Every structure is written in structure tokens, then in C-alpha cells.
Amino acid sequence: MDVLGRADLLAAHQCERRAWLQHQPPVSAATPPIYPRADDRDAVRDAARRRYPGGTRVPNHLPVAERLAQTWAHLNDVRVPSIYDATFESGGVVVRAAILARAAGGFVVVEARSANSVGEAHELDVAAVAWVAERSGVPIVGRVLLHMDSEYVRTGALDEAALFVAVNVPARSFADAEAALAARTRPTEPDIAPGSQCSRPRECPFRSHCTPGEIGAYSVARLPRAGRLLQELRELGISDVRQIPADLRMSPSQRHAVWSLTHGQEYLGQGLAPALANVGWPLRFLDFEACQPAVPRWEGTSPFQQIPTQWSMHVQHRDGRIEHAEFLHTEDSDSRAAFVQSLVAAAGTEGSILVYSNYEATTLRSLRDRLPEWWSDLEGLVNRIVDLLPIVRDHYYHPDLHGSFSIKATLPAICPGLDYADLAIADGASAAQAWLRMIRPELSTEERLGIRSALLAYCARDTFAMLRIRDALVARAGG
Ligand code: SF4
Structure with missing residues (x-):
């Protein structure tokens, strides 16, 4: 048994x-x-x-x-x-x-x-x-x-x-x-249709098995942020984007997606080129990773408080030169002071700081409040930030985005051949856990160095991805 x-x-x-x-x-x-x-x-x-x-x-x-x-x-x-x-x-x-x-x-x-x-x-x-x-x-x-x-x-x-x-x-x-x-040992699979039980109380891991082909090329499930819209379309009996009435209320990005899926090609909005051009050189592509221990490890911290532990910066000069700088805290201690000191030194005072999401700005503001001695330096960094995510979301769509504007979805859609598949750590949650593992004293040197390399590779991929995404979009938009 x-x-x-x-x-x-x-x-x-x-x-x-x-x-x-x-x-x-x-x-x-x-x-x-x-x-x-x-x-x-x-x-x-x-x-x-x-x-x-x-x-x-x-x-x-x-x-x-x-x-x-x-x-x-x-x-x-x-x-x-x-x-x-x-x-x-x-x-x-x-x-x-x-x-x-x-x-x-x-x-x-x-x-x-x-x-x-x-x-x-x-x-x-x-x-x-x-x-x-x-x-x-x-x-x-x-x-x-x-x-x-x-x-x-x-x-x-x-x-x-x-x-x-x-x-x-x-x-x-x-x-x-x-x-x-x-009944689990019966020879035939139970005839149960997918429904509300598939996500309650937890997302069932067999979704793709039970709903094969649900996401076809013209499926409305490929629309971005479509929760309420999907519900409305279901009530109208519409599952194909080509059947959506022109006067149905949708967000601009959903409308771009409908156009892109219907025509089977990427959508490039007229505002894309000017939005991408609104930067100062050199371009500094910046990404942070953080740990968020459930049990607070350091004085003054709370459960799940995000403590930034790592940054990566790709610097693109107007003449095409590319440089890379990075920081990774590797000790079991509060990383924030060392993180800020190294970042302020690397970011200098010139050039836009390009990010993908508002996470970096939020983190810098919280560091500014925590470390008042760095207030003006961090405020200066925040003021130089240009967020690529809303630019992509407001002016671009590709059928391969499958409704997501995350950098993991955007990179392979815009830059075919580039993705995160070769990385041992390929998402922020895994990076946060890997960092907590890396600082465990009983870990072998080999495993510690392996995690360190994987963390550095992951964060660097994010900033390189941003650089390549912007380059590709500038070229597509005729910049
Ligand atoms: S996806 Fe999971 S919960 Fe839904 S029908 Fe299939 S097995 Fe059941």
C-alpha cells in the first residue's frame, strides 16, 4: 500500500x-x-x-x-x-x-x-x-x-x-x-470539468492538462490585466479577440493587444519613440534584489520587510560602449548601509537611471527614510529614474507577451533568442530565498559560491535585458 x-x-x-x-x-x-x-x-x-x-x-x-x-x-x-x-x-x-x-x-x-x-x-x-x-x-x-x-x-x-x-x-x-x-486507482480519469475548484483554495498544478488549447492564438485569455474584461466577455459568449465589439470598454493596453493578436504582429504606438528618447546619457540600467525574512534577523526590522541585498547596473554610453557594475552583500548582517554606499558611488550624478517597475524607486525612498545621512544622494537617484515598464505597457504589444508585461515575458518577445532559461535562479522570489540560504554558516564553500554566481548572473540578466529591450524598441520605433 x-x-x-x-x-x-x-x-x-x-x-x-x-x-x-x-x-x-x-x-x-x-x-x-x-x-x-x-x-x-x-x-x-x-x-x-x-x-x-x-x-x-x-x-x-x-x-x-x-x-x-x-x-x-x-x-x-x-x-x-x-x-x-x-x-x-x-x-x-x-x-x-x-x-x-x-x-x-x-x-x-x-x-x-x-x-x-x-x-x-x-x-x-x-x-x-x-x-x-x-x-x-x-x-x-x-x-x-x-x-x-x-x-x-x-x-x-x-x-x-x-x-x-x-x-x-x-x-x-x-x-x-x-x-x-x-477512487484514484481506477483506470479511467474522472470526468470533472475545470471550474472554480481549480483555483480554490490553491491553484491546481494540473490546469494545463485539464484545459489544453485554452490559450489559442486569438484567445481572449491572452489579453493583459483581463480579469474583469474576461468575465464580461464570458458573459457575452466571446472567446476570440476577433469577435470583440469595437465599442467595448477596454484599457489602451488591452486595445493594443486586441489589434496585435488580430493582426498577428506587434503593435508600436506613436508615442513610443518620444517616450524612449526622453533620457539623459549615459543610460544606467539598474535592478535591485532583496531578501525578506519572515523572521526578522536584524534590529529594527519586521516580518517580510524587504532588505535590499544586491544591485546590478549596465551603463550604456552614447558612443555604444557598455560597462557593468554590481554589488552583492554576502554576510548575515543588515546590508542597507553597504548597499547604499556602493550604489551612490557607482551611479555618479549624470545620466538617466532606467528601471523596469517602480520597485527601485520605492526601495530608494525607503532607504532614504531609514538612512537620513544619505538623503540627498538617494533623492538625486530617485529624480533620475526613468521607468521602462509603463513605456512598454502604454505603447507596445506583441502576441508572445501572453498578456504579461513582466521583463521575463517582454525580453524573449522583443529580443528573440534572449531569455532567462539558462539561469539557475530566474525570479525574484527564488533569489530572495537563495540569498537567505547563502548566508547560512553551515553551507559548504562550493554551494555558497554557486549561489553567489547564480545571484549575480540573475541580477545582471535583468539589467542587460532592459538595455536590449530599449535598444530593440528604439530601432523598431525608428529612433
Ligand atoms: S485543473 Fe485541477 S482542480 Fe481543475 S479540474 Fe483539473 S484536476 Fe480538477
């Missing part, structure tokens, strides 16, 4: 078809990131356990039978106030409670989440563990979900009582999931 876990139970609770697909090896779900968010979860879990001190841990590496036996031994030992990684089994489903706290009349299942708020998906996580534990014979008298308190500011040692907000979760039944799990 294969061992099922909480993920299987929750998948079956969401959709019987998902439960079935999860057990079919050839059907692939979305791939997890290279550097998962596990490091951060470890820090949150450890802080939560310090809220329930003196507990005994059931080692994860032991066989299931051994873990179950140890859990029951601790349950029956009143001297053990809490059990960490308590393991339960019922109906072939094995689950683990991060914390099982002894209380009057029974036990409380406690889980901590690396988030500033919690929703239905998080509540189901805890409820599922409690449901299995209860069915295995444990008297469960409460379910508690801990999440980070965004108002908390670290002063001195970490205060685990103030760091978390505790939410009581009501009991839920997963009897429907049990039936779905029992």
Missing part, C-alpha cells in the same frame, strides 16, 4: 480528478523552484516551537511505524508538554503536526505559516492534520494557526510571543477526500 500524505488528502478534498492525476506518473504538474522557500519555513517553525518550549521531537527520518509508535509513547507521557512533528495515520493517510500541545482534555494542533495573514488554504492545512489525528484516536481540543505579525519590530532578542498572531481554526471533515482517494 502506498503511503498518502496531507498533500494527497488536500488535493482530493479540492478535486477528485486532481487526486487521480496526482497518482499518474506521466502527467506532469508545475515544477517547483530550484531554491524552494524551505529555509524560511525552517526559521518560522523553529520560532513557533520556542512558543511551546520543552517539547519532544519525533525524528522525521524514522520509518512511519516507528514515528507513530514514538508519537503515542509521548502522548501517553504526561511529562511531555508538546510533541514536535507528531505523526498520525488514519485510512492510509499519514500526517505530521509541527506542534501538538498538551491542553486540558486533550491536545491542540499548532501550525505556523510563513505569511503575514492566513486564508482558507492555510486553515485547511491545520484542519486536515487535526482530522487525521482525531480519527487515529487522539482527543483534539483545538486547532491553532500562527502567522507573522507584520506590526512586530525586532528590538534585541526575538520575542516569539509578539512575533506571531494566533488564529483558532474550526474543525473540518475530509470524508469526501477519503472517497476521492479510494
Whole structure:
């Protein structure tokens, strides 16, 4: 008999078809990131356990039978106030409670989440563990979900009582999931149509399997920021952009997209050339990366506060010369002062600073408030910023953008052959987690250097992408 876990139970609770697909090896779900968010979860879990001190841990590496036996031994030992990684089994489903706290009349299942708020998906996580534990014979008298308190500011040692907000979760039944799990070994795939269950409580990883061909060349799903518009089009029975009435209310970028998809070619607005020309030389393409630890590591910081750790700058001179400068903080310390000092020195006082999104301006303003001694330098940088994103969004569209103006979508659409596919780290969330991993003291030099190279390559790709995107657009717009 294969061992099922909480993920299987929750998948079956969401959709019987998902439960079935999860057990079919050839059907692939979305791939997890290279550097998962596990490091951060470890820090949150450890802080939560310090809220329930003196507990005994059931080692994860032991066989299931051994873990179950140890859990029951601790349950029956009143001297053990809490059990960490308590393991339960019922109906072939094995689950683990991060914390099982002894209380009057029974036990409380406690889980901590690396988030500033919690929703239905998080509540189901805890409820599922409690449901299995209860069915295995444990008297469960409460379910508690801990999440980070965004108002908390670290002063001195970490205060685990103030760091978390505790939410009581009501009991839920997963009897429907049990039936779905029992049906997962049937030879034929359940005939269940995609619907609201596909994104509730979590996005299902089998979307592309269940909705093949939904995104055709003329599909309205390719329109940018189309949530409300899609709903309206669905009500009108329109799925093809060529059927959209000319007088339907749409944003300018949606109108450009309709034109581009209908004609199968890129849209170039008349305002593109003047918007791109409104810069001062040399052009400094700038990108930041940041860490955002769930558990504040440094004095004066809060859960998930973004601490900039890295910048990359490609400098393009009017004569065509290109230079590159970069900074990466590599120590387990507050990086902000070193970040600002190196950036101000590299940016000089001349030339536009080109970015892609308002993130860099927001970060500089927050650094300006935090480090008043750098106020005028940082204010000077903010005043030189030119954001390429609204220029692209307002004056350009390409059918390959698939509704997204992110730099990852824009680069290959505008500059075929260039993308992020060769990078070990290819998105900001992975970069933030990789940085937190890189500063762990127990990491081997080899792994640390590998992450360092991957981080530098990723940030440099962003600024090089901006440079190439602008060059390509200038050429297309006849500049
Ligand atoms: S995409 Fe929707 S229908 Fe398909 S398995 Fe997932 S939840 Fe079920």
C-alpha cells in the first residue's frame, strides 16, 4: 500500500480528478523552484516551537511505524508538554503536526505559516492534520494557526510571543477526500470539468492538462490585466479577440493587444519613440534584489520587510560602449548601509537611471527614510529614474507577451533568442530565498559560491535585458 500524505488528502478534498492525476506518473504538474522557500519555513517553525518550549521531537527520518509508535509513547507521557512533528495515520493517510500541545482534555494542533495573514488554504492545512489525528484516536481540543505579525519590530532578542498572531481554526471533515482517494486507482480519469475548484483554495498544478488549447492564438485569455474584461466577455459568449465589439470598454493596453493578436504582429504606438528618447546619457540600467525574512534577523526590522541585498547596473554610453557594475552583500548582517554606499558611488550624478517597475524607486525612498545621512544622494537617484515598464505597457504589444508585461515575458518577445532559461535562479522570489540560504554558516564553500554566481548572473540578466529591450524598441520605433 502506498503511503498518502496531507498533500494527497488536500488535493482530493479540492478535486477528485486532481487526486487521480496526482497518482499518474506521466502527467506532469508545475515544477517547483530550484531554491524552494524551505529555509524560511525552517526559521518560522523553529520560532513557533520556542512558543511551546520543552517539547519532544519525533525524528522525521524514522520509518512511519516507528514515528507513530514514538508519537503515542509521548502522548501517553504526561511529562511531555508538546510533541514536535507528531505523526498520525488514519485510512492510509499519514500526517505530521509541527506542534501538538498538551491542553486540558486533550491536545491542540499548532501550525505556523510563513505569511503575514492566513486564508482558507492555510486553515485547511491545520484542519486536515487535526482530522487525521482525531480519527487515529487522539482527543483534539483545538486547532491553532500562527502567522507573522507584520506590526512586530525586532528590538534585541526575538520575542516569539509578539512575533506571531494566533488564529483558532474550526474543525473540518475530509470524508469526501477519503472517497476521492479510494477512487484514484481506477483506470479511467474522472470526468470533472475545470471550474472554480481549480483555483480554490490553491491553484491546481494540473490546469494545463485539464484545459489544453485554452490559450489559442486569438484567445481572449491572452489579453493583459483581463480579469474583469474576461468575465464580461464570458458573459457575452466571446472567446476570440476577433469577435470583440469595437465599442467595448477596454484599457489602451488591452486595445493594443486586441489589434496585435488580430493582426498577428506587434503593435508600436506613436508615442513610443518620444517616450524612449526622453533620457539623459549615459543610460544606467539598474535592478535591485532583496531578501525578506519572515523572521526578522536584524534590529529594527519586521516580518517580510524587504532588505535590499544586491544591485546590478549596465551603463550604456552614447558612443555604444557598455560597462557593468554590481554589488552583492554576502554576510548575515543588515546590508542597507553597504548597499547604499556602493550604489551612490557607482551611479555618479549624470545620466538617466532606467528601471523596469517602480520597485527601485520605492526601495530608494525607503532607504532614504531609514538612512537620513544619505538623503540627498538617494533623492538625486530617485529624480533620475526613468521607468521602462509603463513605456512598454502604454505603447507596445506583441502576441508572445501572453498578456504579461513582466521583463521575463517582454525580453524573449522583443529580443528573440534572449531569455532567462539558462539561469539557475530566474525570479525574484527564488533569489530572495537563495540569498537567505547563502548566508547560512553551515553551507559548504562550493554551494555558497554557486549561489553567489547564480545571484549575480540573475541580477545582471535583468539589467542587460532592459538595455536590449530599449535598444530593440528604439530601432523598431525608428529612433
Ligand atoms: S485543473 Fe481543475 S479540474 Fe483539473 S484536476 Fe485541477 S482542480 Fe480538477
